[in-house]
Amino acid sequence: MIHKKTRKYIPADLDIKWENLEPLYLDLVNRQIDNTGDLEFWMRDRSELEAALEEDFAWRYIRMTCDTNSEEKLAAFQYFATEIEPKTAPYSNELNKKLVASPYFDELDHDKYFVYLRGVKKALELFREENIPLQTELQVEAQKYQQISGAMSVTIDGKEYTLEQAGALLKDTDRNKRHQAWQAITARRLQEKEKLDDLFDHLRALRHKVAVNAGFENYRDYMFQALGRFDYTPQDCYAFHEAIEREVVPILQEHAHQRQQALGLSELRPWDMDVNTSGKPPLKPFSNGDDLIEKTIQCFTNINSYLGERLEIMKANNLFDVESRKGKAPGGYNYPLSETGAPFIFMNSANTFRDLTTMVHEGGHAVHTFLTADLELNDFKHCPSEVAELASMSMELVSMDNWNVYFSDQDDLRRAKRDQLVDVLKTLPWVAVVDQFQHWIYTNPEHTADERREAWKQIYEPFGAGFADWSGLEDAEANLWQKQLHIFEIPFYYIEYGMAQLGAIAVWKNYKENPEKALQQYLDALKLGYTKTIKEIYQTAGIKFDFSADYVKELAQFVKAEIEKL
Structure with missing residues (x-):
């Protein structure tokens, strides 16, 4: 069993209520600091308080997403969002000012604290009191997106399914069954079209106001600063989109043509894109959630005993909720528990192959959480997404050599690896579409819902539109964006998946050449947390932080060649 770290500053039994928190913030604001040692001690006390708050919020979020029907769990989450965060925000700003204004600030080890202090200065630049109620x-x-999505289910042949469970039917070899499932899922999503449009219009307006308050022309430019994107610009993102369109889309078009021929179809429709072209039934790598966890523990152990032990610890401490059910929020995540030093993995398994890759993906995040647990400051653990997703996406590929744990049949194993590598390439156009769509949304803040749908289609088409024929299904195509949780909940968190996907391919390429060295470089990079720049972390992993057209081409061709071997 694992336990929270022993607290040195805040009370062990601190009840997270504002009346108990304010005295601690006042102590930090008013504390006298007489030397550099005092300043670092003060920084550690602040870090301990922030870690406690983060873990309390984490559990409120986890419990709410595990049961979106619970008014009590929603109220607990909303209490923190409305009664704790708005009151801590001004104090956090005061603490940032106290740190930067300290006469001992320049005596800090700026190599050790460079990334952290850069973030503090940026937070001071962006802080506006009037944005607190908006945030x-x-x-x-x-x-509300999770509540709406979590309530969705469909009935097919008299049986009720969550959308994740119904999605598994899109792999059925019977085309009529696939079509039936796709129609049911799509119709259910379109029932909520106007409700989700209204919700998003409200979110977009609030976000634009936050940006304007902070002195920005639009929310896109604000978020590039707020996310700490010190290493690339919006123009770099557009260039990345173009590289994906030029170098990756043609490979996937070729695969789509092969799929069409193998299935003997005159055209591919959206319900034809997930079925295996071998004519064999869908892959079944595990039987239920418990089996998935056990097999993943064995898979990770076979890579390196440390990795398997981390998941064993999570299992022993009930830090998994993996099976899909009605009333559960959509998607999957790994949520770090800042004081405990372990994470919680949440996902919606429907006993499909994709659930296997989701589990090893979140497992990569989990390992990252453990590796950074003992870093000195809580902020050192706050890795940017470009690094966090490198941890998870690399694990998807590195783990493939041990997928025999899930597949005893060699042909099934080969199919699984091939499907995974095709998915790696398919990730890149979707990332480009979602990212470019968000650039358009927030640089056109006065757009209507109809204009938004048209923009989505205009952006989606050059990237292959899923490589299917959408004739007669234009309404479904135009509303595909609504299924992407990130657009509603965590805006602009998406291009990082593309950057990290390139990095993961490079890690895997190294792993194929020298497994022991590449794995050690990968773990060494993750141990850094966010104590170094993104470029330095990638260098430690033995790869480049690069998304130029030449690099995209090199790695896409490498994956293509590996697919052909299978």
């Missing part, structure tokens, strides 16, 4: 409202409103 609170955004936090509460965004969660």
Whole structure:
């Protein structure tokens, strides 16, 4: 069993209520600091308080997403969002000012603290008192997406399915059954089209106001600063989109043509894109949630005993909720528990192959959480997404050599690896579409819902539109964006998946050449947390932080060649 770290500053039994928190913040604001040692001690006390708050919020979020029907769990989450965060925000700003204004600030080890202090200065630049209630409202409103999505289910042949469970039927070899499932899922999503449009219009307006308050022309430019994107610009993102369109889309078009021929179809429709072209039934790598956890523990152990032990610890401490059910929020995540030093993995398994890759993906995040647990400051653990997703996406590929744990049949194992590598390439156009769509949304803040749908289609088409024929299904195509949780809840968190996907391919390429060295470099990079720049972390992993057209081409061709071997 694992336990929270022993607290040195805040009370062990601190009840997270504002009346108990304010004295601690006042102590930090008013404390006298007489030397550099005092300043670092003060930084550690602040870090301990923030870690406690983060873990309390984490559990409120986890419990709410595990049961979106519970008014009590929603109220607990909303209490933190409306009564705690708005009151801590001004104090956090005061603490940032106290740190930067300290006469001992320049005596800090700026190599050790460079990344952290850069973030503090940026937070001071962006802070606006008038944005606090707006950020609170955004936090509460965004969660309505999960309530709407979590309530969705469909009935097919007299049986009720969550959308994740129904999605598994899209792999059925019977085309009529696939079509039936796709129609049911799509119709259910379109029932909520106007409700989700209204919700998003409200979120977009609030976000634009936050940006304007902070002195920005639009929310896109604000978020590039707020996310700490010190290493690339919006123009770099557009260039990345173009590289994906030029270098990756043609490979996937070729695969789509092969799929069409193998299935003997005159055209591919959206319900034809997930079925295996071998004519064999869908892959079944596990039987239920418990089996998935056990097999993943064995898979990770076979890579390296440390990795398997981390998941064993999570299992022993009930830090998994993996099976899909009605009333559960959609998607999957790994949520770090800042004081405990372990994470919680949440996902919606429907006993499909994709659930296997989701589990090893979140397992990569989990390992990252453990590796950074003992870093000195809580902020050192706050890795940017470009690094966090490198941890998870690399694990998807590195783990493939041990997928025999899930597949005893060699042909099934080969199919699984091939499907995974095709999915790696398919990730890139979707990332480009979602990212480019968000650039358009927030640089056109006055757009209508109809204009938004048209923009989505205009952006989606050059990237292959899923490589299917959408004739007669234009309404479904135009509303595909609504299934992407990130657009509603965590805006602009998406291009990082593309950058990290390239990095993961490079890690895997190294792993194929020298497994022991590549794995050690990968773990060494993750141990850094966010104590170094993104480029330095990637260098430690033995790869480049690069998304130029030449690099995209090199890695896409490498994956293509590996697919052909299978």
